Amino acid sequence: MPVTPLKLLRDWTCRQAPDQARWLVEQYTSLGQSGNEKDLHLFLGLVPRRLGKQDLTLTPQDLAMANQSYPGWRPEGWSLDGAARITALLAFESNRPFSDTFRDLVRTADARELITLYRGLALYPRPESLTDAVGEGLRSNMRAVFESIVHGNPYPRDHFDEHRWNHMVLKALFVGSRLSPIVGLDTRVNAELATILLDYARERWAAGREVSPELWRCVGPFAERVSAYAALQRALAGVPEQRSAAVLALMAADTPRARDLLKTVPDITALVADGRLDWNHLTLKEAA
Amino acid sequence: MFIDPHAHMVSRTTDDYEAMAAAGIVALIEPAFWVGQPRTFVGTYVDYLSSLVGWERFRAGQFGIRHYCTIGLNSKEANNEALAEGVMEWLPRFALKEGVVAIGEIGYDEQTPLEDKYFRAQLALARQLELPVMVHTPHRDKKRGTSRSMDVCEEMGLDPSWVVIDHNNEETVRETLDRGYWAGFSIYPSTKMGNARMVELLKQYGGDRIIVDSACDWGISDCLGVPKTARLALESGIAETVVRQVTYDNALAVYGKSGQMQAADWLDPAPIDQRTLFEGNSILRGGRDPLVEAPEDRRRDRLLIE
Ligand SMILES: [Zn+2]
Numbered sequence: 312m313p314v315t316p317l318k319l320l321r322d323w324t325c326r327q328a329p330d331q332a333r334w335l336v337e338q339y340t341s342l343g344q345s346g347n348e349k350d351l352h353l354f355l356g357l358v359p360r361r362l363g364k365q366d367l368t369l370t371p372q373d374l375a376m377a378n379q380s381y382p383g384w385r386p387e388g389w390s391l392d393g394a395a396r397i398t399a400l401l402a403f404e405s406n407r408p409f410s411d412t413f414r415d416l417v418r419t420a421d422a423r424e425l426i427t428l429y430r431g432l433a434l435y436p437r438p439e440s441l442t443d444a445v446g447e448g449l450r451s452n453m454r455a456v457f458e459s460i461v462h463g464n465p466y467p468r469d470h471f472d473e474h475r476w477n478h479m480v481l482k483a484l485f486v487g488s489r490l491s492p493i494v495g496l497d498t499r500v501n502a503e504l505a506t507i508l509l510d511y512a513r514e515r516w517a518a519g520r521e522v523s524p525e526l527w528r529c530v531g532p533f534a535e536r537v538s539a540y541a542a543l544q545r546a547l548a549g550v551p552e553q554r555s556a557a558v559l560a561l562m563a564a565d566t567p568r569a570r571d572l573l574k575t576v577p578d579i580t581a582l583v584a585d586g587r588l589d590w591n592h593l594t595l596k597e598a599a
Numbered sequence: 600m601f602i603d604p605h606a607h608m609v610s611r612t613t614d615d616y617e618a619m620a621a622a623g624i625v626a627l628i629e630p631a632f633w634v635g636q637p638r639t640f641v642g643t644y645v646d647y648l649s650s651l652v653g654w655e656r657f658r659a660g661q662f663g664i665r666h667y668c669t670i671g672l673n674s675k676e677a678n679n680e681a682l683a684e685g686v687m688e689w690l691p692r693f694a695l696k697e698g699v700v701a702i703g704e705i706g707y708d709e710q711t712p713l714e715d716k717y718f719r720a721q722l723a724l725a726r727q728l729e730l731p732v733m734v735h736t737p738h739r740d741k742k743r744g745t746s747r748s749m750d751v752c753e754e755m756g757l758d759p760s761w762v763v764i765d766h767n768n769e770e771t772v773r774e775t776l777d778r779g780y781w782a783g784f785s786i787y788p789s790t791k792m793g794n795a796r797m798v799e800l801l802k803q804y805g806g807d808r809i810i811v812d813s814a815c816d817w818g819i820s821d822c823l824g825v826p827k828t829a830r831l832a833l834e835s836g837i838a839e840t841v842v843r844q845v846t847y848d849n850a851l852a853v854y855g856k857s858g859q860m861q862a863a864d865w866l867d868p869a870p871i872d873q874r875t876l877f878e879g880n881s882i883l884r885g886g887r888d889p890l891v892e893a894p895e896d897r898r899r900d901r902l903l904i905e
Binding site: 352353356359360363364365366388390393418419420421422423424425426452453455 | 645648649652653654656657660689692693695696697698858869870871872874875876
């Protein structure tokens with residue numbers, strides 16, 4: 312049986328703050344017993360003061376363990392104090408529904424706390440009960456808060472309906488967020504999203520603006536159904552990132568028409584086939 | 600580099616943030632205060648406090664300015680007892696947030712019994728949480744109100760070196776300094792202090808324990824009060840060290856006692872803050888394009904909106 316996220320987070324936080332490890336363990340344990348929200352608030356307030364705000368240091372093995380304990384959980388870019396705060400929330404036991412406690416915490420959270428609270432979403436008890444609070448976070452104008460839900464977080468993949476998923480992807484493009492860190496991006500593609508994104512691209516082009524090449528990733532599998540060939544052809548004539556993305560999308564479409572278009576760009580198609588270009592690397596790495 | 604230790608940014612525009620950053624303001628403190636009309640629900644007040652530690656902090660970060668705040672129940676709204684009781688229950692939770700550098704701005708407006716009650720209660724809270732205090736001194740009956748504010752701080756057992764008495768003028772500064780408090784001066788047109796008068800005060804008193812701020816808010820006020828006063832002072836022959844004391848060092852010294860504000864926050868921010876709170880801003884990542892035109896000029900002269 313894989314280790315629980317709680318156990319991993321306990322170990323990581325204690326390992327990185329050995330001089331505070333005893334205090335942390337005591338706190339985690341007593342929060343699991345007392346169910347007292349005042350204690351929880353106090354702990355959440357004290358953590359950055361006692362641990363500092365450095366990044367959580369994780370090895371590739373740690374990240375692999377995280378993914379085993381909850382598929383798609385990627386705690387990269389977490390901070391030490393944030394990890395300790397989430398550990399406390401996971402350890403906390405109370406008779407009050409967790410969603411009430413959570414909403415209350417969001418209500419008074421400062422900017423960094425908000426990011427932390429949302430990063431742990433998928434790991435909390437009864438995560439499906441948190442959808443209202445998650446909606447608030449998605450509507451946030453603070454990009455980092457939005458991204459704490461959207462990036463490296465399996466919650467949207469596991470709990471968003473199609474409408475919310477599609478609007479999350481669209482908003483990510485609107486605010487200039489990357490798509491590739493979205494967990495489940497390829498498994499949750501759908502024709503409706505492809506249509507929305509194609510409309511969005513046309514609207515941008517009409518305004519004389521460009522679109523993110525990542526957009527084509529969600530269009531490719533439905534290129535035929537949403538008639539995306541003209542748009543992809545335009546992307547094929549664009550800057551290198553657009554060309555690579557269009558090729559990747561056409562390969563995902565895998566239709567006769569897509570294959571014909573790919574024949575017009577044999578050089579890029581070959582690079583993709585060789586694995587030298589992919590959605591995380593739309594331009595060639597400089598030769599060392 | 601300047602700190603504006605008293606600025607109500609919820610009432611200001613992005614043009615102001617841009618102008619402040621361009622003028623060299625690296626950090627500011629937003630005291631919780633009255634927003635121009637009374638709040639009538641506890642919840643509105645709670646959301647206001649929440650915006651000080653959340654949204655407004657983020658907004659400032661977009662312009663490369665570090666945003667801190669003080670938490671408190673102001674004197675005007677202390678007169679609504681039902682509201683005041685409700686707000687007092689929430690204050691400790693907010694006071695413990697990161698970046699909260701003091702309890703404030705608190706004190707007297709009309710010097711009523713209710714104002715007195717909640718002023719004292721919040722001084723006790725500041726002592727308990729080991730936080731500095733920012734005291735708003737009244738506009739009317741100022742001299743006596745200021746003396747009384749300090750009397751009460753001492754009655755409540757506060758150390759004057761942890762207390763900033765703000766909105767001083769020529770009539771109150773002597774006593775404030777003699778009693779060991781920090782003396783704040785708000786460079787605020789018409790009603791508080793002009794910067795030419797401020798320069799005269801600096802000539803007379805030097806820079807020890809004197810703090811210049813803009814107190815800019817929803818009224819006719821100038822968010823560049825601190826940098827403009829610094830320039831005027833330098834042009835008037837005030838020593839650079841004194842100017843630096845009153846526009847940077849002193850504010851950092853007193854509000855830094857909270858443990859929530861240090862120069863490293865803007866000189867060498869934690870990676871997590873750079874990735875999140877300072878997204879899109881390059882000033883702290885070394886090298887931002889110099890602003891060649893002042894925002895006001897741009898606003899007037901640039902016809903294209905893209
Ligand atoms: Zn004020």
